Amino acid sequence: MIAIYPGSFDPVTLGHLDIIERASRLFEQVIVSVLCNPRKSPLFDVPHRIAQIQACTGHLPNVAIESFTGLTVEYARLRGAGVLLRGLRVLSDFEKELQMAHTNKTLCDELETVFLATSTEYSFLSSSVVKEIAQFGGMVDHLVPVNVAQDIYRCFNKTPPAATPNITP
Numbered sequence: 001m002i003a004i005y006p007g008s009f010d011p012v013t014l015g016h017l018d019i020i021e022r023a024s025r026l027f028e029q030v031i032v033s034v035l036c037n038p039r040k041s042p043l044f045d046v047p048h049r050i051a052q053i054q055a056c057t058g059h060l061p062n063v064a065i066e067s068f069t070g071l072t073v074e075y076a077r078l079r080g081a082g083v084l085l086r087g088l089r090v091l092s093d094f095e096k097e098l099q100m101a102h103t104n105k106t107l108c109d110e111l112e113t114v115f116l117a118t119s120t121e122y123s124f125l126s127s128s129v130v131k132e133i134a135q136f137g138g139m140v141d142h143l144v145p146v147n148v149a150q151d152i153y154r155c156f157n158k159t160p161p162a163a164t165p166n167i168t169p
């Protein structure tokens with residue numbers, strides 16, 4: 001069974017990586033599918049995001065990384081995927097994810113959405129949180145793969161460890 005794992009991955013976090021590693025043990029093939037969304041202005045462009053994910057998943061032979069545009073269900077059809085994989089962190093994810101799963105089901109009945117519960121240590125983690133911390137000079141080494149942390153520090157022109165906070169009375 002082929003599973004696609006679609007997302008923005010801007011950037012990939014240790015939470016995403018945890019899902020990818022666990023999914024690679026459950027499915028014959030996992031395709032991490034980076035959404036190329038022309039309406040969003042991402043921190044990293046799509047080729048960069050693909051390279052970042054490739055660099056931290058090289059040890060998983062049944063995992064491939066690629067990008068797509070348009071509807072996820074159409075992309076899944078083209079790839080012959082039977083499963084659309086998503087990670088679930090907290091209850092607030094559930095509403096949006098369930099709506100997406102139901103919508104996708106109306107568009108393609110053969111594609112099953114499968115949720116993997118995010119490991120508890122990553123339940124708070126999101127790409128947005130990582131970007132916000134990095135923006136203010138905080139350390140993100142414990143949140144993203146090593147190669148991604150380096151890219152982020154370079155991008156924000158920061159050097160770890162965390163810069164001293166600027167306090168205005």
Ligand code: PNS
Pocket residue numbers: 006007008009035070071072073099100103104
């Ligand atoms: O990492 P994200 O941003 O939460 O991923 C969201 C994603 C890419 C899975 C979702 O936005 C998506 O599938 N977009 C493609 C367009 C589409 O198929 N929309 C209908 C699903 S409701």
